[in-house]
Amino acid sequence: KNQVEQSPQSLIILEGKNCTLQCNYTVSPFSNLRWYKQDTGRGPVSLTIMTFSENTKSNGRYTATLDADTKQSSLHITASQLSDSASYICVVSALGPSGTYKYIFGTGTRLKVLA
């Protein structure tokens, strides 16, 4: 069964600190893995997207890693800011038999950054 599990479920950190969010998946056949940031009351916004051959990708203070062998990904946030408070969602896409993509969403990590 295709699944995406994220940890921790929630996290509270102080402003300026770093943190790492985890994503484990059992999705086949794997196409790509994305990290989204979702502010409260808003739609998700893409942070990174990685294919099978990519190990790491950065977007400003956000760095995502992917280990396709262990089927794990992480999102590292450096020097956190208050505006980083949001839910972070890991999404893995699989290529279906009909040639269309299917997206499997993790339940997200709710990050709260305190001043």
Added chain:
Amino acid sequence: SAVISQKPSRDICQRGTSLTIQCQVDSQVTMMFWYRQQPGQSLTLIATANQGSEATYESGFVIDKFPISRPNLTFSTLTVSNMSPEDSSIYLCSVEDLRGGTEAFFGQGTRLTVV
């Protein structure tokens, strides 16, 4: 990137009534999707809106409850029919343009409360 305008942004509706949510994209896109995000949960795909043909529904979602239209490549509607309090949720439109890669974009969502 694609800019998505989704409306209404929120609504409070009486049980038994129906609400139609609109999704307008600023460019022609290949794929349009409708998601539901229940409180504290991640996104669940309702259906893929197909241009010129009937939508493709995921398990647990039916056309009578969630009729979808997609008259062209830039516009789609989702109707939540005969609403009950269990339909209270955030409904999100998402688009993906395979011609531009595999990036997916989300609307800001419609927060529906059924009383």
